Amino acid sequence: MTASAAPGSAPSRPSASLGARAWSVVAVPLVVTVLSVLLGALIMLFSELLVPGKKFDWGLPLAAYSALVNGAVGGPDAIVSTLVYSTPLVFGGLAVGFGFKAGLFNIGAQGQFLVGALGAVMAGVALANAPAAIAIPLAVLAGIVAGGIWGFIPGFLKAVSGAHEVVSTIMMNYIAVQLLAALVSGPLKVPRSPSPVTFDVGNAAFPIILAPNGHLGILLAVLAALFVWWLLYRTTWGFEVRSVGANRDAARYAGMRPKLITVATMTFCGALAGLAGTSVLLGVTHTMTSSFGTTVGFDSIAVALLARSNPLVIVPAALLFGGMRAGAGLMQIQAQIPVELVDVLQATILLFLVASPVLRRLLRVSGRDAGSVVTGATVSSLGSGGVAI
């Protein structure tokens, strides 16, 4: 605080260097991640005390983390595995982040993910013997449409009745879980199979583009991130979405139609989350069991928050979380730390993010906080939900 400009001069900041600007973007996510890793280490040390008769080992966290890192980036196979785990998180992160940009809190990414996968498996099984050039696009389209419908419904409800999307998307998540269970153990089940599982998607499966298991979805995810960025910042449609998210009243005044944009945005978010499910189904599992359904939808919220909804930052954020998932197995094998530690790490990252206003003050960086993005979006939409005209 040495600069004391002449009184009354326009409040201008000295033009920040590129490094300083980059720091202001990555400072909080970086510090949050480091804090979470440290906290995870403490938890590991503490958990050792709970095992009777075991020798206390100060090096355990280091061993666990090195195994985690090794499993995530230690060699070509590990890296491809990280990419595979990250792919649905990119789509999901975009689905949640795009919603934030429009002032919507899409908690329903999980349901849209499941329904998207369901659409993809139904189309994929039906087209299992068709040429891949036909089967893959149609199965992807089915996943997009199914997820889109799952996003459209809460968007439509919000537009016509003011039903808050947080509530309705949570409901839609439950419906999706039960719908999936019913279909997989009913009409979609392989006859006489001992367990509820669908047929294989056959030719609709994504081709491998990176050995051993890196599928086409990886490429699609990167393209999706670029597309969403382009949409948000280079098109009038994105301008409208951001306007509605930033100030609904001003958007209406400016001649935009916030209700229409809400419906369109939720549908688009649903389609993106549907793509997440599609990428897992066509790229990894190829069949669906009644236990299909990871925590991708919820991890996506963390990814979007960590990236502060910036479509391009969502890619590295997804890589971080995907890498943790990819490395968790090796960590369990080598250090006997259960894979669930990754969930703990993700949860603490989220908690620290919510506390990011405090961090910003400590780090002396300015800018919006992930926490305020959420609360802002929810509060404003909760507020407008009640009096929607």
Next chain:
Amino acid sequence: MTEPTGTEITPALEMRGITKRYPGVVANDGISLEVRPGEIHALLGENGAGKTTLMNVLYGLARPDEGEILLDGKPIRIAGPSDAIARGINMVHQHFMLVPVLSVADNILLGEETMANRIFLDRKEAHRRIVELGRRFGFEIDPEAKVGSLSVGWQQRVEILKALYRNARILVLDEPTAVLTPQETEEIFAVLRRLATEGHSIVFISHKLYEVLEVADRITVIRRGRVVGQRLPSETNEDDLAELMVGREVQLTVDRGISHPGAPVLRVTGLEAKDDRGHPAVRGVDLEVRAGEILGIAGVAGNGQDELVESIIGLRHPTAGTVTLAGTDVTGHSPRDMNEAAVAYVPADRHRFGLIKSFSLADNLVLTSYYRPPYAHGVLRNGDAIQKDAISAVERFDIRTPSPTVAAGTLSGGNQQKAVVAREFDRDLKLLVLDQPTRGLDVGSIEFIHRQVIAKRDAGTAVLLVSAELDEVLEMSDRIGVMFGGRIVAVVDGRTADKNEVGLLMATGGTERGAAAPVEAAS
């Protein structure tokens, strides 16, 4: 007695050399202010001059980098608002801090509960004190009345009562008259004078020159964070104060020249509309604005002006009546349709409607035209055209900003409003609808905006100007409609209108109870 016996009176409050720096700006640069017991001391300055910062320092909301505060000659440190209140320093904010659904007494008791015992409030004692305080200062008030049902003027009195209830000795009023009619303003001034004669010290923050001249005992003018002068009302006038405040000579009243009204552009007949809560707000309005004339709508805020304007502009669906634009029925058309039909609108609430504060100035300058060439080709935005347009608008409309890429919310109120004006004025218009176009702005910005409006009128635009600022309506309008209770109760000639007459119409609707009845029956 250790009191100094000379002519020097110990000031009730003294702020010495207050300096407060924010990154890149010095908001207060060695400001000294001295308020004597029983004095009404006006603090005059443009928006952004540092008035609010200074008062935040006094109220413990901001910590000064330099300087000290003395109360009755003794240096004190104010840790926060509760500390300030405990020392008898109270603030009445521009936006009232009242809970509308609670009674007067409950609002006053909030945060200052008078307890009968450890658990229960002593409402009886509280009521007694409230009634007594009101009586002492010349306004009796029912402690059980719901605050939401009171007029704005009375709500303000509740705020003052709240301060008195907390034994305030020094009362800071931030732009207290911004929301009042001339009559209410007079009444509140009477209250303030009464308070002063009882020994209370009052700091009266304002940028309205005539008010300051009328009510203050002494005037301190600040500009760009510094005290630029101190005056007694008897030795100064509006022009002198304006020049001190702005730092250059200011034309306080824009020469509106002669209007040459042409064909009718806007015609509103029998318009009715409801407010957000579903209550009738516009109850049958007929009006006509011709090309090249300014029709001013005077009225106390909340008499249906906002709803009227929103119904015309397409933001609100009228429940009855028609709106025609140059002969075409445009009733219920969308804001986009109206915009396309060469209608521009400057909304009353620039933070809520006029701007998206987190967006760049450049994006805000195309907020209503972002979808049109040259700013967009199809769905593709044209960043270069937007940027070029912004640079030109910044220059032509004198928007003070470091660059067009800064967030609009970081600009001062005057520059924000200039941005709205730049956006809405910068094309050929048939109709220009202005709702409170200069609310909260400093005289320099007001002068600028008024000139722009006159220029638009002279270019043949029909202008509908709604303002709660009676002086603005009187200065600008060729004809004046007075709005009361959702109706236009009178239309008078703008050049011959008398301020008191219009003020009275605003306050009462100009009719005794009986006269209003036939209109009621007709609707």
